[in-house]
Amino acid sequence: MADKSMIGLGLGKGSIDVEKGRLRFFAKAIGETDAIYTDESAARDAGHPGLPVPPTFLMCLNSDVSAGVDRMGLLKLDLARILHAEQAFDYHRMAYAGDTLHFETTLTDVYDKKGGALHFCVTTTRVTNQRGEHVADMRGTLVERRG
Amino acid sequence: MQSPRFQDVQVGDKLPPLRLPAINRTTLALYCGASGDHNPIHIDIDFARKARMPDVFAHGMLSAAYLGRLLTGWVPQAQLRNVAIRFTGITHLGNQPTCTGVVTGKYEESGEKRVKVAIQCANQYGEQKLLGEAIVALD
Numbered sequence: 001m002a003d004k005s006m007i008g009l010g011l012g013k014g015s016i017d018v019e020k021g022r023l024r025f026f027a028k029a030i031g032e033t034d035a036i037y038t039d040e041s042a043a044r045d046a047g048h049p050g051l052p053v054p055p056t057f058l059m060c061l062n063s064d065v066s067a068g069v070d071r072m073g074l075l076k077l078d079l080a081r082i083l084h085a086e087q088a089f090d091y092h093r094m095a096y097a098g099d100t101l102h103f104e105t106t107l108t109d110v111y112d113k114k115g116g117a118l119h120f121c122v123t124t125t126r127v128t129n130q131r132g133e134h135v136a137d138m139r140g141t142l143v144e145r146r147g
Numbered sequence: 148m149q150s151p152r153f154q155d156v157q158v159g160d161k162l163p164p165l166r167l168p169a170i171n172r173t174t175l176a177l178y179c180g181a182s183g184d185h186n187p188i189h190i191d192i193d194f195a196r197k198a199r200m201p202d203v204f205a206h207g208m209l210s211a212a213y214l215g216r217l218l219t220g221w222v223p224q225a226q227l228r229n230v231a232i233r234f235t236g237i238t239h240l241g242n243q244p245t246c247t248g249v250v251t252g253k254y255e256e257s258g259e260k261r262v263k264v265a266i267q268c269a270n271q272y273g274e275q276k277l278l279g280e281a282i283v284a285l286d
Binding site: 028030032054061063064081085086091094 | 180183233
């Protein structure tokens, strides 16, 4: 388990290139039918410079950026007892295939509920692009079931 | 895509629902690969049983992506300002997710007209799995 003294702890940062092939794979996995997410000419016709990064895919890129970070170990959590409780996104601008996005994640809150039976860790990730523009903020809440 | 106009949207309006096929193991394998979420609890039944689950179950973020599709099927993605989701139930194999949304507020903020939408994802038995809220900007 984490404790409040760990708030502010860095949980990974780095940059990643947004690849159009990966976006198409993601579109297939979620059954996306809107052609702007898979067909560059359809995306351009809709006014986009390339294939858009869909709303929740930023999480996936972040997990790639932080793949080398033992987040469970740093937070002293047991993977087999972890559930994703909440996820929020604030969007500031679109991101596209061909962008290089930078992600920086920190631990921003730790608390317990139900007398400690549920242990919560909140992480916040700031996302910027290759021009230093603010793309999004993500807030994830993990819960560890105890007992 | 033709975006709805602020003046034409009313509190209580429903978004066109998004109905998905039943979740199967292929769905989860594809989402594992495409998302980069390799947590074995979603793809490896042996691991799932050790974690005292009867079987693998769907990634919460898969249904979150379906909610993303619900929203981008209604307004162009560039108009999406915020999405907040709570995972309230586990989506099991065989579940058929349906994403729905209803307009709960209209207001102006940061110099734009915005609409608040309550969103949810439930299975074919009406059991709620994700509950959330989204804010979109409309002209």
